[in-house]
Amino acid sequence: MDEKKPIMASNSGNMNYNSAPQYPVQYPGGQPAPQQGGYPGAPPQGQYPGAPPQGQYAGAPPQGQYPGAPQGQYPGAPPQGQNPGGPPQGQYQGGPPQGVGPESVQPQWQGEMPDQDVDDNPNAVPSAPSAPPLEKMDTVPGYQDTGFAGAMLPPPSYEEATRPPPQRDEISNLPRIGEEEARQALLAFVAENCCYGKSAAENLKFRDLLHSSAFHYTLETYGEGRCTSWTFTPYSGQPIDGPQNGQAPGPWDIQAQPTKLFEDQKVEVEVPHTASVKPCHNCMAMGRIRCHRCHGRGRVRCSSCSGRGHKTVYRNGEYEQERCTWCHGDGRRRCMTCHGMGMITCVCCQGYCSLKCFIKLTITWTNHLQDHIVERTALPDHLVRNVQGQVAFQEQQFRVWPINHFPDAEINNASQSIVQQHASAFPSEKLLMQRHQVRIIPVLQALYKWKDTESDFYVYGFDRKVYAPNYPQQCCCGCSIL
Template identity: 35%
Template sequence: MDRPIASNYGPSYGTVNPAVYGTPAPGMLSAPTAPPANMFDTIPGYEGTLAGGGGGYLPPPMPTVPMPVPEQAPTPPDWHIPSISEHIARESLEKYVSSKCCYSSAPVKDGVITTMETFNTYRYRLESFTESRTSEWSQEPYTGQVVDAGIQPAPSPWQISTNPPAFFNDKKQTIKVPYTSSVKNCHVCLGAGRGPCTTCAGAGNKVCWSCNGSGTRMSNDQCITCRGLGRENCNSCNGHGSRECETCRGKRQMLVFINLTVKWTTEKDDFVAQQSSGLRVKNLESVSGKQLFQNAQYMLYPVMGFPDASVAQASERLVREHQAKYVQNSRILQQRQTIELIPITKVNYMWKGKSHFYFVYGNEFQVSVDDYPATCCCSVM
């Protein structure tokens, strides 16, 4: 039996299977990763929509709801939160230390609290609950799905009904846009349903792994794996030289349509009034305080008449920034502003003749310790 003639794809590839494709061109081995632009139709209202997340945000219609009117912030008679008790201060530190594998409990048991200082601070929070819509061309193998492009005009992006969540609950929904679905030949296999096997370059066989193409073993006996041919069938394509197209899954055609992605997102900004405790402002992000004021409506007006001028100024700045920033590519469905009084207690204590301190803050009695006096080094063996 004649030996197969080696192909021009290097020694690891086999001969071409002429019954399948003939000699494969090098370019056929690297299929395009994205559909060509001419696969997509132009749909009014969705011009510029691209494949793979293209198209960008779709501007919403101009709001018709009237602008908000000023609202005076209430002034409770007492916005002061008293310092926590020594029992809570010690218990909070004990809980914090127990969560650290390298912290000794000796300062908790033997330390003597000397003073506790209160540094309450205000936190203003503005939340804007927004809805944004983006479009992209998508495709899937055609298996008989509804084809409706051209039957009637597609609804505009902001006319499509959705299932929105409750305010300030983030969610994402993807919707196939009606009257945009059409059928195209698969751009990868050009409608053939199959493509050259990339393992054997469409040949259907490869160099025998056992004899490395020689047809014989070291003892000059005939190789039993390839029966002396020096080649063996490609396992990836079972010797056919081609495989089912992974893009269309052998269906030859693709259903092409526009997907609309709707996102509901809570955009949030905080402002913490200046406080001189020494606790880092970042620590306050994970705790809550005593709520002094809250207002929620479609569009907010900045807080007015608040005793701390910095809070009122922050409210005016953030409301203006949100309404300028988020109406460009989304629509604001609801806004909420909150003012909290966050308790911060600096606990000073003595241990082994030296002075130390830690912070207890928020309604959750979180603890922050910059330099705990009794730690050890842990290592994992």
């Protein structure tokens, strides 16, 4: 007999376990030997340890009764006493065949498997289950084109009511930064840089202060997108809301509201009256699949001796062959993932043999933000995006009108362009709300002289940030720049 091949059960039901010694007729202490096919501490023949009573699957309610339903009656449930797509009555779901205990190492996988034992890989993981065949899904009115890959649904059309443009006040009192504020801001900037000397900041002479303002316009459009897709979960007896309870509502008829406007959010809900119970396609309603670690053989090649059954050791000045203590000289070991059964619990149905299939509605709220910065000095535009400024104008409406009254024409033109873009930029979303604003950021360009050096620096924002790329003391004494 080739010991590398899986050991299969004979027609008589007796098992051979790698030429293992037979149990003695009588155990020490006068204990009688177990009956044929048993082992010490084995449960009564025909019963799996820890399994439910014969004829009842694991975790099931009393026979003929479903949770939350009148006794013996459940909408869309299978006939009384029968698990949808499950094994024959009296057989444990996903467990070993009747009469085989958990200590047995005989592979039970009868399908395709390698001819030789495979290398042991404790990090092996089962492959992700595929989706059930789409043609097996029920036809739901209004969702005929729904698949397992979600697709965005266009929102219902609506007519925007004619509305007059709002009345807006003139903008005035632009903020400014003084000379003393500029010097203190530069000193704070120098203190944050360990290699900068502060002598220049303390003794420089201002030649001129050029005041200006940067403008930051932002438009936010808050939209809602919806998509539907078929999905599935293990069916363990939970309630099934199927077509027998009514017609499924349309994807845009289901009520849902974001918890807060202008924040990205996402929720997933089950579309009412679309659920059904289907046999698991991944395990053919058996509850178990081929083990991914041993590929169904129940045994793996011993990783300690690489399947040889012995090791070469150096002892007393000579090399000797020593029997492998891990596999006891066999060259292979029992798979620790399936415990020698060659099968594991189905990763798709979790051993329940059936799936609950339903249409899932995914609702996504997205805040689309677009901005425009007007800054006409050498100060980089992106620096003013996140500093504090004065909110000179802010407006929130279902649909906003472009700004047309701002003192700077470039802001008015930018508002007109961005508002028009957002009006048609998100065709698959329902626009819920818009808001836009203009912030004014004070900018001071300080021209100065220190010793023989003439240069400038910038102070901007209410938090008095400094931009001084040409500061004359960027390396103090004793500091070297690598």
